[in-house]
Amino acid sequence: MRDPDPELSVVVPMYDEEDVLPMFFERMRPLLDGLGISYELLVVDDGSRDTTAALLLDATKDWPRLRVVRLLRNSGHQAAQSAGFRRARGEYVVTIDADLQDPPEVIAEFLAAARERDVDVVYGVRSDRSSDSRAKRTTARMYYRLMCRLVGKQIPFDAGDFRLVSRRVVDAVNALPEDGRVFRLVIPWLGFPSAEVRYVRAERAAGTTKYSVSKMLRLAFDSVTAFSAAPLRLATWLGLLGGSMSGVFVVGALIIKLTGRSIPGWTSTVLAVSIIGAIQLLCLGLLGEYVARLFQSSQRRPQFLVGYDSLEDQGHQEPVRQR
Numbered sequence: 473m474r475d476p477d478p479e480l481s482v483v484v485p486m487y488d489e490e491d492v493l494p495m496f497f498e499r500m501r502p503l504l505d506g507l508g509i510s511y512e513l514l515v516v517d518d519g520s521r522d523t524t525a526a527l528l529l530d531a532t533k534d535w536p537r538l539r540v541v542r543l544l545r546n547s548g549h550q551a552a553q554s555a556g557f558r559r560a561r562g563e564y565v566v567t568i569d570a571d572l573q574d575p576p577e578v579i580a581e582f583l584a585a586a587r588e589r590d591v592d593v594v595y596g597v598r599s600d601r602s603s604d605s606r607a608k609r610t611t612a613r614m615y616y617r618l619m620c621r622l623v624g625k626q627i628p629f630d631a632g633d634f635r636l637v638s639r640r641v642v643d644a645v646n647a648l649p650e651d652g653r654v655f656r657l658v659i660p661w662l663g664f665p666s667a668e669v670r671y672v673r674a675e676r677a678a679g680t681t682k683y684s685v686s687k688m689l690r691l692a693f694d695s696v697t698a699f700s701a702a703p704l705r706l707a708t709w710l711g712l713l714g715g716s717m718s719g720v721f722v723v724g725a726l727i728i729k730l731t732g733r734s735i736p737g738w739t740s741t742v743l744a745v746s747i748i749g750a751i752q753l754l755c756l757g758l759l760g761e762y763v764a765r766l767f768q769s770s771q772r773r774p775q776f777l778v779g780y781d782s783l784e785d786q787g788h789q790e791p792v793r794q795r
Contacts, residue, residue: 476561478512478537478561478562479509480504480509480511480512480564481512481514481556481561481564481566482565482579483557483565483566483567483568484514484556484569485553485569486515486516486520486528487517487519488521488522488524489520489570490522490524490527491678492570492572496570496572496677497531497535499572499576499577500576501513501535503577503580504579507583511562512537512539512560512561512562513535513537514539514541515528515539515540515541516541516543516553516556516559517542517543518543518548518549518552519546519547528540539559539782540782541556541780541782542779542781543555545777551652553567555778559781559783562639564582564583564586564637564638565636565637565638565641566582566634567633567634567655569633571676571678572674574596574634574671574674575671575672575674578596581669582636582669585667585669586667589665591664591665591666591667592637592638592664592665593635593637593638593660593664593666594636594667594668594669595628596634596635596671597628598631598632598670598671599630599670599671599672600672627660637664638664641659641662644664645662717748
């Protein structure tokens, strides 16, 4: 029997993690059992195509505090976190990925910091990212600097999705009406008292990363358009710039005509049309991102759909796809 109201919920989004699962369980179970508090390990299977779901359901047979929530389709990392927040029951909720780049042993430090400093959020801040590639470190620095500029200085630099939050924060996040939330921005924006715990980020224990370049770019676009109107203001300023440049070209053309000089070629015309056209296309693209978010919001489609929850569906085992 699981504790009805565990003190700690550990939310783990997973997608095609069959290779790392044995190592993850080997490190996570003795750690959580040794904390001396009631807990649930809530794994959100984000529509995995491999044997992740089968391995998880098999593990629940001899680990009663392991809870498996399966989404009907792959909805994305942030959506899987949202599902975990909706289902978590603990007074404290920790989010961590399954790849073991973020050490589970730091969870004990999170709990100690939350209690000793009386804070609602404890961020895991990466003090050493040497295990990441140079390209990833560079793009990460650019991302956090941009977010700090757009959203505010309250965004912890080099803090990802490895964090602890209190029940107050979980309830506040779940009460937000927006879909497609980016947790590493939403939680700092709420403004709850916070602390930081620094740690060294390790290499992925097994398997391959699920964050491709396209997904990282999508995260960056979602982060910007969800939290700031700065791109729209940029479009306005670019429009003013384009209008000013057009005015300069018009004045130049009139001066040339009045002084009797002929235009030597079409270079200046092509240059003007190219610059103005590029600015217009960029502005349309920025406007399109915001219109797309409004369109998606107006559809009111759920961000995720839960197909199975081992806590609620203990009477039957959901069939899982095998490779």
